[in-house]
Amino acid sequence: MNVGPGVGTALLTDHYELTMLQAALRDGTAARRSVFEVFARRLPRGRRYGVVAGVGRFLDAVERFAFGPAELEFLTSSGVVGEDTAAWLADFRFSGDVWGYAEGDCYFPDSPILRVEGSFGEAVVLETLALSIYNHDCAIAAAASRMARAAGDRPLIEMGSRRTHEAAAVAAARAAYLCGFATTSNLEAGRTYGVPTAGTAAHAFTLVHDDERAAFASQLAAAGKGTTLLVDTYDVPGAVRLAVELAGPELGAIRIDSGDLRVVAEAARAQLDELGATGTRIVVTGDLDEYAIAALAAAPVDGYGVGTSLVTGSGAPTASMVYKLVAREDASGTLQPVAKASPGKPSRGGRKQAHRRVEGGVATAELVTLSAEGLGPADRPLQVPLVRGGEIVGREPLTTARERHREALAELPPHALHLSKGDPALPTLFG
Structure with missing residues (x-):
């Protein structure tokens, strides 16, 4: 199977995403403005930091996320979608906004490392694409970072x-x-x-x-x-x-x-x-x-x-990232926070901002908030624009991300770099 650059990515997804899309198109909710976030509820056991990786690969994949005649023929002939949904998919190009942590930076539990904003229909179909790339690449990057330190x-x-x-x-x-x-x-x-x-x-x-x-x-x-x-x-x-x-x-x-x-x-x-x-x-x-x-x-x-x-x-082949709907438009056009309350798998509603508090050159906390109120000059913003109005704006050389990772590690407290098992090096504070 060839999934390299230049190859379409639309079918690198789960069946249920198109099932949801089809139902949402029929009931009208597919057009609702929605916000999804990618985060990990916890780090792999004993790890003290995670590493954001796969950003560049995700942007390449989003750019190639389109349904051509072959993909649509497969979906309709196998009964995955009907003709109306196929017609919608034929014209699909992601037109929303994406914000995320810059590649090479570190993350901690509940860090919103990716935020996808658009209609429910166009954002929901990116779930598997985002998770398959981020879960793999962040896991490998964290192991590689520890090895490089050693x-x-x-x-x-x-x-x-x-x-x-x-x-x-x-x-x-x-x-x-x-x-x-x-x-x-x-x-x-x-x-x-x-x-x-x-x-x-x-x-x-x-x-x-x-x-x-x-x-x-x-x-x-x-x-x-x-x-x-x-x-x-x-x-x-x-x-x-x-x-x-x-x-x-x-x-x-x-x-x-x-x-x-x-x-x-x-x-x-x-x-x-x-x-x-x-x-x-x-x-x-x-x-x-x-x-x-x-x-x-x-x-x-x-x-x-x-x-x-x-x-x-x-020993940690996945970063355990999840892709959750955290806000959606109501009847008045206002974004309303939404969250699941499943036992052991809760999520926090609302479109979030993320900052890292740095004092004296050393990071002390990860701040996840619904607004910038109360933030100070020592709180470094972590999310950068990656896609704006469907246009990729966040591409950068891999060497730039490599240097960013060096800088991110240098900013962490010394105990973050120990190989011995421990708790996350920074607490995640919500506000």
Whole structure:
């Protein structure tokens, strides 16, 4: 299934959204001005902050959200919608407004990270699109942010494409780069989003040759002495010795993918130094997560490759975002707050504003209010215009969002960056 840029997104949705639309068109409520918000009632257990990601992908998807002849034929022939609803969908283009947290910023429980305003009909059909993008990308971004913090100044390579859905792999690489990863192995992420790509060779390359010497010689001839040689196919000390023999002290790096990484890295570092390859770096891979990376902080490691844990959110594969109607127009044309009161799943009515209180350069609270009354100069507005009158206005380079994430983390109190489990770093205050 191709869901990349340029491909229509209208059917990346749930059946019930069009069922609601059809009924609302018949009773007249589809035209009511409505406000929906996206938020998470809680962070994944033990996490201290969340990361807003997927904004750029959502804007691209909204722009391509249109029902062409093929989509309408499917919907009518399968009985999802009738001819009247199909006619409405044929002319559909989102014409409302969208506000949201800027990509790369942090969020906390109940932060209204996205606000969609328009008629009920045009806003309700965006629910699944918004949630599928934000839930995935925010989850990956939060894991990537924690890993980048654990790695410090050592670069991280995203290499999880083979551990997830092919489309999710591209989105995951984008989210990882947003939060501090240096490169990705995914070429589509490089083409589509400009994420720097990197890669050398797998064990299969060594195994297809008659011996390790032939494999190393071939890679060096093709990629130069600055390449990274994988040294744990057979015997690490023997491979390290052979690598330096063939490449000399100019060898760029070796990669270790198995064993006790700390012990093997320490032995390899000592051996490289003894052989005169003091500038050869050591990259480690193999089921790393933020905790394993932190545990290697004192090891002679120069970089990390992360796959499975990154693309699965390091144990939290979804951000648990919801898309809720919080206000709708009444008979007089006035927006009225609405909210559900389901046990365990309540929502707060009203069109909300969000600010972050920053005192002395340190964030102290997330403020969610129905008006700007009572806010002061230390309260930074968090929501920015993303779509205005159906026109995309919030696009920005991924590098801008990447820098914003650095700034957002620097603004948080120090305990927010601890890997140990804890409560959200900022309280959410309602007013």
